[in-house]
Amino acid sequence: MEFPAHSLDLDAMLAAPPGADAALARAPRPHADKLDRAQRLALYRHMRMTRTLEERLVALYRQTKVIGGLFRSLGQEADAVGSAFALERRDIMSPLIRNMGSMLVKGATPLEILRQYMAKGNSPTRGRELNIHFGDLERGFVGQISHLGDMIPVMAGIALSFKMRGEDRVVLVYIGDGATSTGAFHEGVNFAAVQQVPLVVVVENNGYAYSTPTGRQTAANSFMDKALGYGIAGVQADGNDVLAVYDVTKAAVDRARAGSGPTLVELITYRRKGHAEHDNQSYVPTGEIEWWAAHNDPIDRFVAWLTTHDSVSADEFAEIDASVSREIDAATDEADLSPMPDALDALDGIYADPPTIAPHWYREGVRAAVDIHERPASWGTHDG
Amino acid sequence: MAEITYLEAIREALFEEMERDPNVFCLGEDIGAYGGAFKVTEGLQAKFGDQRVIDTPISEAAIIGAAAGASHMGLRPVAELQFIDFISCGYDMLTNYVATARYRAFLPCPMVVRGPSGGYVRGGPFHSQNPEAAFLHTPGLKIVYPATASDAKGLMKAAIRDDDCVLFFEHKYLYRRVKDVMPDGDHVVPIGKARVAREGTDVSIITYAATVWKALEAAEQLQTEDGISVEVIDLRTLLPMDDDAIVATVKKTNRVMVVHEDTRTGGIAGEITARINETCFEWLDAPVLRVTAHDVPLPYSPPLEDFVLPQVSDIVTVARHLARY
Ligand SMILES: Cc1ncc(C[n+]2csc(CCOP(=O)(O)OP(=O)(O)O)c2C)c(N)n1
Ligand SMILES: [Mg+2]
Numbered sequence: 001m002e003f004p005a006h007s008l009d010l011d012a013m014l015a016a017p018p019g020a021d022a023a024l025a026r027a028p029r030p031h032a033d034k035l036d037r038a039q040r041l042a043l044y045r046h047m048r049m050t051r052t053l054e055e056r057l058v059a060l061y062r063q064t065k066v067i068g069g070l071f072r073s074l075g076q077e078a079d080a081v082g083s084a085f086a087l088e089r090r091d092i093m094s095p096l097i098r099n100m101g102s103m104l105v106k107g108a109t110p111l112e113i114l115r116q117y118m119a120k121g122n123s124p125t126r127g128r129e130l131n132i133h134f135g136d137l138e139r140g141f142v143g144q145i146s147h148l149g150d151m152i153p154v155m156a157g158i159a160l161s162f163k164m165r166g167e168d169r170v171v172l173v174y175i176g177d178g179a180t181s182t183g184a185f186h187e188g189v190n191f192a193a194v195q196q197v198p199l200v201v202v203v204e205n206n207g208y209a210y211s212t213p214t215g216r217q218t219a220a221n222s223f224m225d226k227a228l229g230y231g232i233a234g235v236q237a238d239g240n241d242v243l244a245v246y247d248v249t250k251a252a253v254d255r256a257r258a259g260s261g262p263t264l265v266e267l268i269t270y271r272r273k274g275h276a277e278h279d280n281q282s283y284v285p286t287g288e289i290e291w292w293a294a295h296n297d298p299i300d301r302f303v304a305w306l307t308t309h310d311s312v313s314a315d316e317f318a319e320i321d322a323s324v325s326r327e328i329d330a331a332t333d334e335a336d337l338s339p340m341p342d343a344l345d346a347l348d349g350i351y352a353d354p355p356t357i358a359p360h361w362y363r364e365g366v367r368a369a370v371d372i373h374e375r376p377a378s379w380g381t382h383d384g
Numbered sequence: 385m386a387e388i389t390y391l392e393a394i395r396e397a398l399f400e401e402m403e404r405d406p407n408v409f410c411l412g413e414d415i416g417a418y419g420g421a422f423k424v425t426e427g428l429q430a431k432f433g434d435q436r437v438i439d440t441p442i443s444e445a446a447i448i449g450a451a452a453g454a455s456h457m458g459l460r461p462v463a464e465l466q467f468i469d470f471i472s473c474g475y476d477m478l479t480n481y482v483a484t485a486r487y488r489a490f491l492p493c494p495m496v497v498r499g500p501s502g503g504y505v506r507g508g509p510f511h512s513q514n515p516e517a518a519f520l521h522t523p524g525l526k527i528v529y530p531a532t533a534s535d536a537k538g539l540m541k542a543a544i545r546d547d548d549c550v551l552f553f554e555h556k557y558l559y560r561r562v563k564d565v566m567p568d569g570d571h572v573v574p575i576g577k578a579r580v581a582r583e584g585t586d587v588s589i590i591t592y593a594a595t596v597w598k599a600l601e602a603a604e605q606l607q608t609e610d611g612i613s614v615e616v617i618d619l620r621t622l623l624p625m626d627d628d629a630i631v632a633t634v635k636k637t638n639r640v641m642v643v644h645e646d647t648r649t650g651g652i653a654g655e656i657t658a659r660i661n662e663t664c665f666e667w668l669d670a671p672v673l674r675v676t677a678h679d680v681p682l683p684y685s686p687p688l689e690d691f692v693l694p695q696v697s698d699i700v701t702v703a704r705h706l707a708r709y
């Protein structure tokens with residue numbers, strides 16, 4: 001069964017036999033070809049870690065230990081992992097909700113992610129924010145906010161700072177097909193283009209924005225085409241082929257580093273789960289998800305590639321998978337035992353000065369709000 | 385007749401108004417076949433078609449701006465924001481264009497902007513907001529924020545029929561938690577009129593939205609434990625504010641507190657306190673006190689969210705203090 005893909009190029013790609021190894025082998029990949037076997041196995045491990053960790057989060061969600069929504073990247077692991085892998089440690093990126101894999105590549109740990117999802121007091125945001133909304137400038141990622149598109153101008157500004165100071169650093173920002181419809185996306189990409197800052201904009205075209213298919217989000221043929229309107233380079237790649245993702249992103253990162261300005265990279269992938277765990281995907285045509293699961297799973301495809309080209313054995317895969325599971329098990333135990341935040345911590349850090357604000361008077365056992373202030377001995381007795 | 389939820393009441397109002405007036409249409413993200421993130425518009429597209437229940441791109445400024453344009457031409461758009469938190473993306477459109485249109489250009493904007501609001505749901509800083517105060521400060525907009533299912537329906541119908549832009553805040557904590565039997569017939573609740581949610585004589589609580597229910601719970605506790613008789617005023621509409629209802633309760637109990645879920649500084653409680661000060665200061669036996677959220681973004685983790693937001697115990701503490709004052 002063929003499904004209308006959300007990009008003309010993908011149609012062509014999917015015309016290749018199932019398993020898509022032919023498509024994989026099709027294009028020359030100058031950058032990916034420079035990766036060594038150990039790096040390719042690292043790519044595999046990150047993808048496996050992403051998937052297994054998300055499965056663990058689902059289990060914890062069902063036990064109500066994950067509070068709030070749970071967003072999956074099932075079937076999109078290659079796009080997240082392959083693109084982030086093209087960055088140096090000193091480069092900075094901003095992930096989206098489905099870029100847990102990119103975070104892992106950038107050094108986020110399963111323990112941090114678990115604590116964050118479980119709203120623990122020692123989570124990276126001390127329980128203030130949800131899911132993977134956290135950052136660490138040292139490791140090179142900036143926590144996003146929910147408002148779609150907002151990170152594009154912010155990351156353009158980080159890129160601007162690199163340009164102003166002549167630092168050899170590049171910025172990568174992710175954006176969903178849906179989020180390209182925001183004003184902030186347009187303003188941010190245009191700003192970056194005019195300023196020629198070292199920014200790579202990765203559009204993850206996964207076919208849907210919540211229930212809205214890409215065809216209802218844009219009248220353009222592809223997101224790559226939008227680059228033309230901004231006067232920047234635009235490229236498109238098979239987002240479920242981790243080496244292709246790496247290759248195209250690395251080329252864009254190199255361009256940015258060389259001072260040639262922004263690139264818009266469109267990665268074609270597919271969101272196999274609902275928008276979040278509660279979403280039953282009633283709007284998805286029957287068989288579409290199953291088709292992608294059976295014929296275009298990024299991990300299956302990479303396993304096939306590694307088996308053929310790197311002679312990775314079943315035992316070797318099993319050993320990596322087991323080490324991933326052990327790491328997640330240990331992290332889950334530790335996250336589970338981690339304390340919830342101390343309530344008063346809610347009032348810390350809204351400003352540098354004062355660093356902490358006071359609780360409302362009725363929380364402190366003060367007899368009355370007015371007790372905090374000077375007042376006359378009794379009501380209505382003051383002079384004048 | 386069967387009770388329906390707050391959420392179903394809003395849906396029922398949309399159905400009835402779309403049936404009554406062909407100029408009424410809905411637009412927003414994922415509101416069509418999917419029925420919206422909270423399913424408020426479920427079934428609407430099946431009934432009225434995709435020309436009157438329009439799925440839009442993720443473009444809040446365009447959703448609000450296009451609604452304004454269509455409303456100039458006599459249509460009556462109802463724009464959904466997937467979460468009210470995203471109203472900030474249309475803030476410019478609302479405050480600069482929509483709010484001034486009638487005054488500056490004699491162009492009416494009979495439109496409704498609606499969306500799920502509020503906390504107590506572990507939604508974190510971007511899915512829990514109560515941004516009403518920002519718009520209270522904008523002349524030209526109307527603001528309603530119902531607490532009951534019956535008011536949700538009646539106010540939605542009034543909002544759609546209103547000749548100006550009405551921001552319709554829906555509390556997501558209440559969506560499926562509160563129910564009412566809908567009054568018979570064409571149930572319209574007038575904009576600008578508060579409601580006495582509970583009669584009392586000792587202390588007044590002026591509030592709206594989810595904290596109406598917290599106030600009612602506190603009132604019950606204060607009655608049984610302390611014998612304090614609490615009156616609860618549910619504002620229902622925040623702009624224009626029902627000054628008569630506020631003055632009436634002040635004159636009745638002489639001891640007043642204002643409770644809201646939004647942060648304190650620059651919040652609506654300050655405005656209400658000022659109005660009381662100006663109109664009925666002489667009737668007060670105690671200062672007007674506020675119970676509100678703390679002045680921080682709403683954090684996600686349960687102990688933090690619970691600490692930041694006003695709780696029943698806070699209302700009880702402050703009411704006891706007022707009663708003794
Ligand atoms: C400005 C704004 N409007 C609406 C939303 C609600 N929302 C959250 S995710 C989402 C869909 C995003 O789709 P897409 O950009 O394609 O990313 P994907 O979920 O497919 O990864 C929507 C509408 C939001 N977060 N921000
Ligand atoms: Mg998408």
